[in-house]
Amino acid sequence: MGSIAKQEEASILSLAEGILKDTKQVISYLKSSKAALPTFSAAAEPLPTAPDFQQLQTSLRTQLEDLQLLVDGPARFYRYFLVSGYEIAAFQIALTFDFFTAVPAQGDISLAELANKAGLDQDRTNRVIRMLITQRVFQETRPGFFAHNAFSMALHRDEEMKSMVHYSFDEMLKASAHSSDAIKADPFEADSVHCPFYDRFGIPIFDYYRKHPEHAGRFAKAMAGWRKHSYPWADLKGTVVDIGGGSGHVAIELAKFYPHLKVAVQDGDAAMLAIGQKLLSDSVRDRISFTHANFFEPQQYVGASAYLIRQCTHNWADHDVVKILKAIVPGLEGSAPGTPLLINDMIMPEPGSEVPRLWERERRQADMVMLVCYGAKQRTVSEFVGLLKEADPRYVLGKVHAEKGALGLLEVYLERS
Template sequence: MEIKRGHTDTEPKSPDMLNIAQDILRDTERLIEYLTLNRLQLPTHNIDSVDRPDTDEYHSFHARLVTNLESLQYLVQGPKTTMRTMLCLGEDLAALQVAFQLDFFSQVPLSGGISVASLALKVGLDEDRVCRFMRLLATHRIFIEKELGYFSHTPSSIIFQNDEDLKCTGQYILDEMYKAATESASCVQATPHQSDSKNSPFATRHGVPLFQYYEQNPVHAKRFAKAMAGWTKLDRKIDIKGGFPWSRLRGTVLDVGGGSGHVSMTLAKEFPQLRFIVQDLLPQMLAAGEGDDTPGSEMKRVSFMQHNFFEPQPVKDVSAVLVRQITHNWTDGEVVSIFKALVPTMENSKPGTPLLINDTVMPEPGKIPMHVERELRTLDMLMFVCLGAKQRTQLEFESLLQEADRRFSIQGYIYTTAPPTPPPAPLPASIPSDIRLMLRATARMAFTTADEIPTLSLLYKLKKIDPSPLGPLNDAMAVHNGQIGIIRGDITTLAVGAIVNAANKSLLGGGGVDGAIHRAAGPELVLECQTLGGCDTGCSKITDPYKLPCQKVIHTVGPVYNLLYRKRCEAALRGCYHSALQLAVQNELKTIAFSAISTGIYGYPSPAAARIACSAVKDFLDGEDGKKLDKVIFVTYEEKDANAYSQILPRFFPPSSDTPSEPENPTEEQILEAEATANQLPSVPKTDPADSEHAQKKQKQENTD
């Protein structure tokens, strides 16, 4: 079996200019094909051109193209021209600063154009400098001079006329932040070993720390609130709504440092069973939320409270605590204080109440495409400039949480490459019985480890699975019953050695579980899969997991069921399980979780598929390589698959009176925990992961033999 390992390229594999150009042409053709097949408009330079689609597929093409385009541009320009361009960025931003300060964007009409003379008269500036500013901006495709002395909007300029929030974002960045950034060298020279809000470039430039500045400048504070809303529109959206199972919660969600409450309002609209308390220190931020005149019952379920989140929380008995885009605004000691101040709320809420930390986790250098890493490190510098603070790595988060309180239990991470918002503006320094923390870059349901998934031995003991009335097909083997696990739920949340994806031949994503895995892993998975050259039916290939909690993803291509070719389909499906198990052993993975291969849109009858799966796994476990696996897990999602496995498993793995894999005398706590886990098995969503009809038809067509 061929095994290929992939990674995310931060630079093209070959510096050869022709090879890079050919890659650019190939990926451009694929991108156009994707847009055409999905009936999406191709981007143009025209003012009515639509923005890029916010899909994983598009972002995978985008990442490869930008990586190659930047590399080719560097090779063509050379280091000196590249550095000259970077050194002159200040002059480019100077022109943009004037355009925002004098609001060129609103003065240029939506349709048609405006003469330099008319624009100069409207903004109160001489014609010569107006023309020079506009012509420099036009070289960045911000405005266009279609006729000598007449300027019109472009897609990049029109957004600042149509969206007040985005305009405020531009004004905020090029006013307070741009001015502060010019003081960076002076700041670090003055305080070479200390970095905080009082010793930041912002404080050096403006005389006071950022939060105090906005207290003293209410007009700028009001603009800041709009700028925060605008910032979220500048890059890919982070799916707070879809990333965590909010529908399972009942009661009140505490939104700590929630600013004007736009996130809570969005969640309240989608989840009517929830109430929200939005806390912030600045009255201007709270007033912006309370003054929202958006119609709808959700506003009645969102309340606002002024609170300093460095001080002990007064709110008790909540269903969840959300700390969104806050930690990057503060020094390490201050973040520890924020976490400590949450403890009273956690202690006075139900055990297991989640603390959801939504922030960016910084990557290791060179692990993601260079332009994406640059975006994140630019945001890290923004935190330094405005607050003397920083973005953090996974290890840094873990250390701060443990320092705050050792009862914090990290449930897992979901990574995002989308940049966070700039700092919200609350003010200074200010939260366990059982504290369970879900720390993630985008909120998502807690992960399940292999040890938490019940074995057949345990399920027989708890009478959750009964022996088959048809009798066993094999002799009972306690060791095998201790190696087999079964759970009904979302395979993308399993923190195991490998999860097995029911892929199509292209390996580029499709419907059902395939689409769910690709969405959860992020666009980097598609990039690696593009290097594997597809996969034949009945075979498997392995990749890294990216944003998934497992160690590896094994992609196997099941057969499309055809009764006329039943024997061929059986052999192919058996090959899927055997090849995946081989890959797991060859990669020294101890646990592997199978989705129900081919039982979705490929039409394989669930009982027949479960029979082949159990038979193939049993044969493998009987061999020498079977001893190298600790647990093989069957993961079902739909009821028909769950029913099939509950009937078929006892025939291939019948109960045994000898159960050495389980504790001989389990404690009451172990029994209760095991029963609780087993009782959760049927509690899953009743709908399949949403995928387009087109993707499902395409997947089925690609895999028809």
């Protein structure tokens, strides 16, 4: 889908015809699934998240983007792209001064009242919210009065989404601005102290969150998304060890969906573990434990039904991942043959593979986050296999659950003689 030949063949008319066709398919899907058609209303319902609908979205978005690029041309594209950083400033200010909470869920608010609630002068309050309105975030209901629309309401009612957006602006994008300087200083080194985040804040990212627990809580909420995978969790019996499980959000969801399972959460951040204790409900409290543990040190829990490491490997450079994988071996050796190590992380496309451009871009964007903030990377299946074999030649890759969503899952086993 992303071949050069197909890009060259694209024309304004063919793209417009494709957009019309895909738009009709999107509408047909929504009607058949009894989902509401999207609007900018603050009361708009969320769109479906099913993989087949996401494929329709990707196809339509790709053609919409190509049509805009052809209509704009290179000069206009770069003029707009270069000022997008200043638009980001409006989001930063609105999040820091909490416009999204200050604007009521229902009804509107005057400029003067919004400025008073935000603790900001009226001039800059006015300029910021009007900038966001041009991005279809918030709306002006009458002169000088503002209300939510679908896009601002999403950040008003969804604390996890708001946390994700806020920590991205507050930490990650500030670090991103230091990328060229940091890499120029260490062009052949990449890890948590040789990366733009360290260059910006003078401290590795994990130490930063220990030093700033108020930001650690926000980061934990931002990371709290959970995706069920096609792995047969129901077949497991006993305890799943959640390595680097943070606040235990994955453990809690696993325990909710599979009442026969116990989950042992391990993490090196005491603040994260403390947050997790507060999240437990009575229905899962007796099946989830929290242990302070360093995943670079040999695994102490033996006899598990599975070891899960989710969205951790992408935070570390190759040599660190090898240490983590080596440290898990004692746990596998002390458990029953066939006990799986489940690596739940993004899977990058192999070089030369033919994948949708926007699908790949989302993964490349995530890979750049790892480069900027952790001196680390997202990996292909073959890269994972290489690190596994380096850690212990007995590691073998079983099934690959390559999900159409953000994350995949690798089933890994330790061969026994």
